[in-house]
Amino acid sequence: MSATPQRQFALQGAAVILVLSLAWPYFGWQVGAIPWLETSLAIGGVAFIFATLSRQPWWWRVMHAGFMPLIWLTQGLNIEPGWFLLAFVLLLLVYRGALSGQVPLYLSNRQTVQALADLLAERGPGRFLDLGSGLGSTTVPLADHLPDSHFTGYENAPLTWLVGRVLSLGRPNIQWRWDDLWQAKLGDYDVVYAFLSPAPMEKLWHKVEAEMAPGSLFISNTFPVPGRAPDRVIEVDCTPPRPLYCYQR
Structure with missing residues (x-):
């Protein structure tokens, strides 16, 4: 089931x-x-x-x-019923992805951001896409680390999108989009990063195979693609462990 x-x-x-x-x-x-x-x-x-x-x-x-x-x-x-309604609305504004796509809100830690920054620096300036970018805990610091690269974040939960939009202000190398990750055109990017959940990984991989160009890179934080061996695994020094599974196209 x-x-x-x-x-x-x-x-x-x-x-x-x-x-x-x-x-x-x-x-x-x-x-x-x-x-x-x-x-x-x-x-x-x-x-x-x-x-x-x-x-x-x-x-x-x-x-x-x-x-x-x-x-x-x-x-x-x-408890007055109005409090339950308020709690439901707030949860929906923050965790909409968990309801619509079984994707909870995960925040990338600074160790993961540093590992990604090192990896992107090896590749040189490029276009980076964060699928389900939450509050911008990955996209914003990466944009500061690598000003010559361009970063795009997709987020569909209204409140988290708003926080991320505010945090990304003043950074011309960030595009912050309120949209469903399945609408993203992966072929427009050199590196696509996702920190989602096990549930959408198989479907997402089909999208990666169909759209991403040869030479591009797909990175999944913590959750590997089912049935597909990664080309590289970056072990991030953090607790709990959050390996980066890298798939070269």
Whole structure:
């Protein structure tokens, strides 16, 4: 089972239906109220089992295990509904990519930026594309390190795009775009960099093969392309480890 949001909702729903289909008849026969704490924990346990059996990534398993118990905990806090709406809007503004493409917000650290700067300096001035550029934690410092190169960032979450746009002001070698990464024309760039998640890597590689020119370079932070051996792996000295997988076209 793939880790699409629709499949995850279906998995959590199956756990709810299974547990409640047993709990309601049992406690109805006993003429007692359903113990919602224990029931929510049971739903979380069943959802965890379902996620494990369907080979979901570990973070989905944790989310499934904790989802219903957290709902039970939250409903007892008497929080006004407006706060939930505000939290949802803010999360959507920042983590839109996680919902639409299973790509959470990752920020590149300074060690990774330095490794990329060294690699780009070896290649000489060129055109660099950051797919899912977030707050600009990669694009902005690279543009400062390498003023003779041109840098483009694609980001589709409104709030993170806005922060990155502000941080990129005053740097003429940066183009900051609010757009979906799948709309990028990879053939326009010498180096394409992505720090996404395992979910889109296979599809992205097909796009790389179809569009990137011979001699160009595709770099994936942390997540290798499935079934494709990288031409070079740069081990970045940081914790947790974030290797750069380099694929020469």
